[in-house]
Amino acid sequence: MKEHVRPLPTYLVQRYLGWKATTYAENRSWYKRLAEDGQRPRAMIISCCDSRVHVTSLFGADSGEFFSHRNIANLVPKFNPDGDHHGTSAAVEYAVKALKVSHLIVLGHSQCGGVAGCHAMCTGHAPELEEKTSFVGTWLNLLRPGYEHVKELPEAEQVAALEKQAVMISLENLMTFPFVQAALEEGDMTLHGLWHDIGSGGLSQLNPATGEFEPI
Template sequence: MTAIESLIEGYRAFRTGTYRQNEERYRALAAKTQKPKALIIACCDSRADPAMVFSADPGELFVVRNVANLVPPYEPDTHYHGTSAAIEFGVTGLDIADVIVMGHARCGGIEALYQSGLGNPPKGDFVAGWMSLVQDVADDLRKTHAHLDKDAMLRQMEQRAVLRSLEMLRTFPFIREREADGRLRLHGWFYGIGSGVLSVYDPAQVRFVDVADKA
């Protein structure tokens, strides 16, 4: 079975199963404006699907996905800004109160960033430029954590990239204003693909804390 055939079969199973069992709910969702509970900026990695990780139903999450879950700085110019446009719509258009940057283990974008530091930049026209958003993060870690092995360094880069994206969110005026007056909350989360463990950044402890440990 080809990939396309598999997807069509999956759709048919959805149509006759989940959709049919919840048809009234789906029709109700389509009849009104979406009101998602949270905006999640996640990686486009096929193994880290927020809806699956959080057992979310349709309409609950407004998800923005890109390579390495990065947030670019606020740059209202004539260039194309897909991630920024989605953030703007989610916050100012849908009035979402919780914005989450969700990083994950074994991120291909971070791996490309790591390899670039070894003189092996990624092929193609776009990945290297996009990952330059956190180039200084990688450079700083190589200086301050030179003792770490590859896996430990990658984990540091993955989690520091989440924190950098939180910093970049605060360059958006509508984010700063809403966070300052309490209408908006920012969160940094990290998901272990292999372990299944979710960690949340705790500013008081200046580290990511496993959700299981907080229960």
């Protein structure tokens, strides 16, 4: 391991030093309070790993506001104590049971490479993702049921529709967690589904009555 670990690139060191000298220095008491009092985020956001999805910028959030979890294609597995997808499940459990967040948000986005990969798998164009050794392919299998809802659409519309299916499937799967369902039924928490258009900067939210995403 030693021969492969290196110091940070200079540009990252410079950015950190700039942050420490400005943002941190100007808000030192706030960061001290966060450290001493612990976190009390009002919302958890489950979003994609995509570097273009900048959740804190999107909502103008400060440190301590969001409990964030990111994974390929912003997916949530079904509740399954004996399953293999424990990273996301553990984050959800901690947010709901320990942090007691008031809002649980799933945020999808346009031009999602993970969703495109799932579409390619479902249409037989990504055999490499169907290999048992592919962690990405195994993870994207969570989205396969969504393809059944979009496969009759014109081909040019399928991937974008599948991006929104990723949000809807994740919301449905969240409802299989007993502690999520309990928090919802007791009125302690609400669920939200969002889809972000990177190019236009648009944000749409799922209308549960219609099943459609409507611009905010």
